[in-house]
Each structure stands twice: as C-alpha cells, then as structure tokens.
Amino acid sequence: MEPNMLGAYGPWAASLLGEGPARLSFRNPDFAPAGLEPWRLGTRRRVAELMMEPDAGGVPRAEIQHRFEYDGLDVEHLHWELPYGPPTEAVVLKPAGATGRLPAVLALHDHGGNKYFGWKKVAQIGDELHPIMRAHRDEYYGGLSWANELARRGFVVLVHDAFAFASRRIRLADVPERIRDGLEEVRPESEEEIRAYNRFAGQHESIMAKSLFCAGTTWPGVFLAEDRRALAYLASREDVDPDRIGCGGLSGGGLRTVYLAGTDDRIACACCVGMMSTWRDYALDKSFTHTWMIYIPGLPPDLDYPEILGLRVPRPTLVQYDEEDSLFTLPEMKRADTMLAEVFDKAGSGDRYRGTFYPGPHKFDRPMQDEAFGWFDRWIGG
Template sequence: MEKTKDREHDSRRAFIVKAAFACTGLPFLGRAMAFPSHSQKPLKGNNMKTENLKTSIIGGYGQWAGGLSDNPPNLSFRNETWEHVEPWKKTASEKARELVAAPKITRDSAVNVVKKYTYDGLEVEELSWQLSNGGRPTQAILLKPQGAKGKLPAILALHDHGGNKYFGKRKITKVSDEMHPMMEAHQKLYYSGRAWANDIAKKGYVVLVHDTFTFGSRRVQYQDIAGIPWGDCSVEGKTDQNPEELANIQVYNRWAAYHEHIMSKSLFCAGTTWPGVTLAEDRAALDVLIERPDVDTGNIGCGGLSGGGLRTDYLAGLDPRIKCAVSVGFMSTWKDFVENKSYTHTWMTFTPLLPQYLDFPEILGLRVPLATLVQSNNEDNLYTHAEMKKADGILREVYAKAGAADNYRGKFYDGDHKFDSKMQADAFDWFDSWLK
C-alpha cells in the first residue's frame, strides 16, 4: 500500500514538474512583452534574425528611431571630449541617477530574524523587513558556511524575472529537501539544477537573496487592487487563497504580465521609473547586508541572471559599494532594443531619455575601474548576437580608456539563455579573485 502511494506521489510530482516547464513559458503576450527571461527555451522557429533584415519591430520607423541617439551618446566616456575618468564618472553618474529617478525608500522596521537553522552545510536565516514604499514586508534568505567565524566577503544574489512573479528568492536558493516543483523545474532549466546562491555561500561568503519589487513577498496581490474594471487586468474570479497550487500560480503570472503595463505607467506618472524603484529596493537590501557584523564591508559583490543581470547592471553601475559585479544574460545595446528586441523585455529595463546620454552597457560601465564580468550566451534569443558583441566592445573600450582593461572581462558561451554550471564556476572564480 505504501509503495502504491509512493508511486502515485512520484507520478503526480513528475506531472507537476512537467507542467511547470510548460506553464512558465506563458502565452505570447507574456513571453513577448513582459519578461526579461522566458521560462521556456526560445522557440527556434520564432527566432527572428533581425540583424540580417532591414525590417524592425516598429516597422518602417526602426532605422529612424535607432538613429535618434548620437553614437556614441552625449555622456559616453568614448567621446573624445572626455579625457579623464573621474570627471566623466561624476557627470555621467549624476545624469543617470537623475533619469533613473530612484525614489527614497527606507526601512520602516528592524530586520527581523524569522527563523534560523542549518541546511546542507550552511547556516540559514530567514529575514524580513518593511520598506517605506508600501507593500508587504520584504522576505529574504541569508546563507553562510556553517561554523564560519569572523567577517566574510559577501554577495547580494539577485533573482531573475523568468516570467514568474509569484516567486523571487526561491528561484536561486534551496533551504529544504522539499522544493516547489516549479522551482525544481526553474533551476533545472536555467541553472544546471543548482541553487547557485547556496553554492557560492559554501565557498566562504555571506549571501543575501531578497524578494525585490513585485516579486515573491513583494508581489501585488489581488485583494489590494480589487475593482480594476477592464480586460485581462480584472481580478474578478481570482483568489489569493491556496497560492502555492500550480494552477493558481499560472493564473497569477499571466495576470502579472498584463499588470506590468499599469504599474509602469503609474510609476512614470509618479515621477519615477521601474528601474528606479527596483534599484532603491536592491540598495535597501545592500544596506541590510552591510550592517551585519559578519560581513567584510569592503568586499561585497552582486550578480544574477537575466532580470538579476539587469538589476546588476543598474545596482553595480550606480552604487560603488559593489566591489565586484557579475552580470549574466542581460547585456546588449539600446539600438538592439529599439529595432529588434524591446518586446522580449520587461518594463524593469527601460529608463526614458537615458539613451540620449549613455548606451545601455555604459550604465554598468559607470563603475569603472571596479571589477566587472559580463557573461553572455551566443544563442540567447533575447538579443541579437551582433549587438551583444557590440555591447562587449563598448565596455572593453571604456575600461581600456580608463586604464583598467584587466578589471573587465566579457565571456561568451554556447547555448541559449542560462547561467549553467560552467558559467557559475567562472563567475565564482571571478568573485574569489576580487573579493578574497
């Protein structure tokens, strides 16, 4: 009888995992408009080779729109008018901060330790804190080697988007033998089945992983927006009850894809941007890490895949407390987004008017000469290969002009959108070489 039950449990679990792969690659609206990393592998037949075509995603307006910004843009360090790095950094960073328009967000509570335990050779702390911009308390997981003494270097590990806003920190951590089947599927698809935050913690780091704006514990819940009257953003018939059920997560993630447009428009009307709010919340998490007595505050890094790479680009580019950065699967040019690929990316990406002053890779380049690794995949369908290569060239040029060529590395790997075990090993070596 017990064996029959076990077989039924295993069969049901296998079905859920299979369904998780299928459901997280949401219909075309979600995949094409809202998500910086698709939760299914890009369809080969749907891969527009736009770099070889004269067409664009905005039709006959593409070449015109793609040429509106100067090349290089006004505040690019590549311009001959800028000879010295520090005056350029000051001017360009001030303009970037102005346009990103990150609101002032503070903690309205102490950092609460919800639970402490050990798992798989790690000391685990489940943390929470309340932020001043509303929403429910931020939940976070902190990991460090079991029995570690003294101050350790630290990593702010940034979870991806993945078209899955129901989850946040759980995408890159594992704190129990039992995981949600969708997270097993997610880690298998993107991370070689690894919880990379755990793995780097075991190498001697304090690692913090937090839910950021609109993800996980910070997600928008139906009960808070009842009354939206139109179309796919209506919450009629939707429920916050039994949220961990697969079907309910599917429904929520579809709804959240549509709601991105409402959220972004509202943020613009409030005088801020989605990158700005996310940056502010990520900086609040960085504050939490820095305040810990077990952290070597002079040796802090950050990194992540896809949406986590995007968050790395903004956070590491605009906060010098990040001494070593690893941006994975989120590097191209504004021109690529204008003419080819804006439809593959979330509203978390875009800062209006910033392309007049800096190309996209130069946001991350604002951190020069601090250590920076960018990892890209040759068959990543979220970008055109030519523009990924151009972005890498821009960063190399910025670092070389600043006399810090050895502090930047751009690496390309075979395969599509991922942060697999080989890439993780290279990223961990990069962190070790700069933070230890």
C-alpha cells in the first residue's frame, strides 16, 4: 500500500470511487454519442441538486463609482448589491475608445490563501500597487495583471470579488470575539493586518463550510450563484456581445471556471488554469492542500471532478496544467486530462478540447497567458 492521507483506510476509500467511469460519466457505455444533450441536461440537474445553489437574485444593478482611462484602457470601478452580505466590488476594463459590441471575458480571481484581496489580484486600475499584490502578481502571473493584458486585445473584461473575498469578506467586527480570538482591524491595508486577517480567514473556512451545510447550501453553490450574477451583468451590457463571452482563471479562479463553465451555456469559451485533477487525488493525497470551496458532497460516485467541466461539451475548453504543481499529483492530472479528452472525442468535438502541460510550479505565467489569450481570440475574438 502506498502511503496516503487516510492510511489503512486509503484503499477502501479509493474502492468507493472505483477505476471505471462514474455512474453519470459520458464515458460510461450506457450513454451513446447521439444522446449527448439528454445526458448533459440530466447530469446538470443532478449536479445542481447536490450543489444546492442559493438564490442570489437576478441581473445585478451595478452602480459606477468611477469611470476613467488608465494605461490605454477604459475603466469602470463599480459595485452591486446581492440579497445578502456587503456590496460586491468589481472593475470593467476594455480598450480605450472602443465602440460597438465586443467579445467579453469574466476573469475569475484566485484564492492564494489571501481573502483580503479579490479583483486586485488580476487587474490594475492605477500606478499604485499594494506590495502584497505586487509580490502575488510576480509569483503567480509573471509580473502581469492579466485582466488588463486581455482587455488590450479587444475584450471587455469584468473582474469581481468572489464570496468571502475582499469586499465580500467576513468582517472581524461582525463575528464573536471567541471566533476572532482577539484579532481587531486596526490599520487597514497594513501588511501586518492583512497577513493576520488571512490567517484568521484560513482558520474560519471550516466554520464557514460547516455553517453553509447547516444552512442547506454548499460553498461551491454560493460561488456559482454569485459568479452567475456577475455573468448576467456582463451579458446585459450594451458594449458586450452576449454570444461571445468566456471565463477563466488560475487556481481558485480555475475552480470557479469548472463550476460556471460546466453548468452555464452562456460561457462560450473557457480556460481553467492550475485547478484540474480527480476526486481520487483529493481523497488520497491532496485535500490537505485545498480549500473547502471545492467539495460537493455526494457527487463523486456520479461524476468525477474533471467531468463537471466536461458538461460544457462541445463548447471550446482549454485546461492548463503545471507539471510541478504541489496542489496535485502529476499522474492524476494526466488522468483528468485523459477523461476530458475522451468526453470531447466521444461527442465528436475533440478539436474543441485542449489540455496543455507546462513545466514549473503552480502559476499562470506569460507563456500560459499567451496560449490562453490565443484560445479566447480563436473562439470568441474577432
């Protein structure tokens, strides 16, 4: 027996998942290629049932706080209200002076163990950049704010704060002292306070996940509900072609891409970066490296994690893998890639899936961005 996180229980846990396709996998011989659409609809219903997505309202009414030009881009700094929690802060970027309806991308920010920040991880709207964000950008994004880079290529790019991040984060003043353990917000945006808050937020994840279960929903369900609201707003804009919208992101943004792109046909093109493996990888080796934001109780016997994204077949889908990514094992990343390729091949759309492996650790660097941006150009640009 290979060492694993469950010790002697590991082989038993792996046997629950099995070696063959899950019950609702399109790779299962029970599903014929001609039955693609009934399979997609039925399996999405099952995912929705288990995800327990809450009602986050209709199309948000966005209020523009500032509108200006920065570094060749028209910028809108805005926020919107949802039926619960504080307002969501977001930015919209597009080429300065652009007219007409443009293709668009919903840029989904990462987790990174940093809940104090959200959209600022991938977008920049001024010369001043917080030192923590500069280091974050240098480590994971090749020193670039990738939402800006994509906007310069002719896209409308929307980035919003996800549930429990930045403007949507849990405020210390709103939780009991026994939960915050004496931590107070004293000097906003000081490096010391940000790091202290992120330690608190990391420990608070278990409380949040358990409380969401008790409330009758899941963290993926809340993520999805709020990302759908952002997508609805983006599609409603007069400068956006609603038939040419994509989404993508690294890590936590890749996770959100899996759930949103896999379940919402408004996403015409998707790019998941550094967030693709299998339930078996999580169960035996890697759940300790991951957030509670991934898990949908009861789903693994019906559908493996890659096949949630596979529910979007035959729509164009790019997945980028980092070969030395410490969040996953390489064999299971490769097995996930094979699963997705088999789903798209069986549907007769093998040319619309691409899985690319890059050397190095967890990242979305410049060569990866070049491929991703080219993928968006190919399928929804113009």
